[in-house]
Amino acid sequence: MPLTRLRKDEFAKYHALGNDYIVLDPDKLSGHLNEARVREICDRNRGIGSDGILALENRRGDGFGLRIFNPDGSEAEKSGNGVRIFARFLYDFGYTTAKKFKMETLGGTVAAQLMVRRGNVYSIRLDVGRARFASESIPMRGPKREVIDEPVRIGNTRRRITCVSVGNPHCVLFVPELVAEDLRRLGPQIEKDPLFPERTNVQLACVRSRSKIEALIWERGAGPTLASGTSSCAIVAAAYRQGLVDRKVEVTMPGGMLEVEVDDDFQLRLIGPATPVYRGKLI
Numbered sequence: 001m002p003l004t005r006l007r008k009d010e011f012a013k014y015h016a017l018g019n020d021y022i023v024l025d026p027d028k029l030s031g032h033l034n035e036a037r038v039r040e041i042c043d044r045n046r047g048i049g050s051d052g053i054l055a056l057e058n059r060r061g062d063g064f065g066l067r068i069f070n071p072d073g074s075e076a077e078k079s080g081n082g083v084r085i086f087a088r089f090l091y092d093f094g095y096t097t098a099k100k101f102k103m104e105t106l107g108g109t110v111a112a113q114l115m116v117r118r119g120n121v122y123s124i125r126l127d128v129g130r131a132r133f134a135s136e137s138i139p140m141r142g143p144k145r146e147v148i149d150e151p152v153r154i155g156n157t158r159r160r161i162t163c164v165s166v167g168n169p170h171c172v173l174f175v176p177e178l179v180a181e182d183l184r185r186l187g188p189q190i191e192k193d194p195l196f197p198e199r200t201n202v203q204l205a206c207v208r209s210r211s212k213i214e215a216l217i218w219e220r221g222a223g224p225t226l227a228s229g230t231s232s233c234a235i236v237a238a239a240y241r242q243g244l245v246d247r248k249v250e251v252t253m254p255g256g257m258l259e260v261e262v263d264d265d266f267q268l269r270l271i272g273p274a275t276p277v278y279r280g281k282l283i
Contacts, residue, residue, distance in 0.1 A: 004093070006025045010025075010281050011282060012278075012279050013050065014275060015274075016081035016082075016273065017226060017255035017256035017258070018254070018255030020051050021050055021051060022052075024053055029282070033069075038053055052069055054066060055068075055069065056095075057104075063101065063102030063104045064086075064095070064104070065103075067105075070220065070221030070222050073221075076106075076107075077167050078166065078230055080228065081229040082229075083126055084124040084229060088114070092121070108129050123272065127267070128166055129167055130166075130267050131233065131234065132164065133148060133241065134146055135147055138164070138170075139165075141197060147161065148242065149162055150163075154189055154190060163200070164238055167230070169201060170235075171200045172205055172239075173203065174239070174244070175205065176206065178214055180216065183217075186202065186204070187224065188218070190218075199221070200220055201219055201220045202220075203215050203218070204216045205235045207239060210245050211245065211246055211248060212252070213252070214251075216254070232251040232270065233268045236260040241266070247263065248260075249262075257272075258272040259271040
């Protein structure tokens with residue numbers, strides 16, 4: 001039996017491989033959901049604590065409206081983990097009884113298919129959309145080009161980057177081994193580099209085989225995170241574009257593993273879980 005829908009000032013908290021989000025219905029909140037309010041709620045010491053907020057909007061056409069906020073108060077175009085969480089939330093709380101439906105984000109439409117066993121959603125498959133490598137799609141400054149294995153200067157070193165838009169911006173660095181200190185150093189530098197007028201997410205990726213990649217994730221507006229769905233898609237798209245992997249790849253991050261499929265037109269599908277944590281009330 002579905003849970004009752006959120007009441008005034010209530011929230012639901014979920015995580016996807018440790019990447020945690022709070023789901024709110026802004027129409028039922030006392031006070032506006034502005035940048036300061038988002039920061040306050042997401043603060044892990046003074047608020048609930050999360051990697052972001054998923055805000056339910058009125059149904060749009062044949063889909064559900066979703067706004068995604070980073071913990072620094074900025075708004076994200078898309079989040080693979082966030083959209084999976086939102087899809088499960090809609091089913092868990094009785095906003096839909098369908099196992100296939102669409103969600104509208106700033107980064108485009110995402111179709112979801114819920115895998116349900118004995119009333120419990122154990123996995124969610126998303127059609128994330130098409131990966132684009134064109135600099136104007138990401139966006140990036142400089143001449144129009146596809147940003148594939150491009151040499152750039154970051155701080156005092158030169159690195160090679162592949163940049164991808166999957167509805168939000170990503171910068172992928174393929175490395176021989178993953179070093180957490182490298183992520184902490186390079187992540188904020190690249191996120192805010194003048195090359196990226198809207199900032200960017202950053203991934204360090206190590207290809208282990210034609211079907212397995214390990215990665216560390218720096219999320220724009222959030223910092224290091226245990227897992228990211230759109231980052232996983234961007235990594236696989238970048239690796240496939242460079243001939244490093246096959247079409248079905250497992251991406252393992254500190255929080256766990258996601259499955260990504262890419263076709264020859266760079267349409268992406270993402271498969272993974274979303275887990276409820278608790279329901280509460282803001283005071």
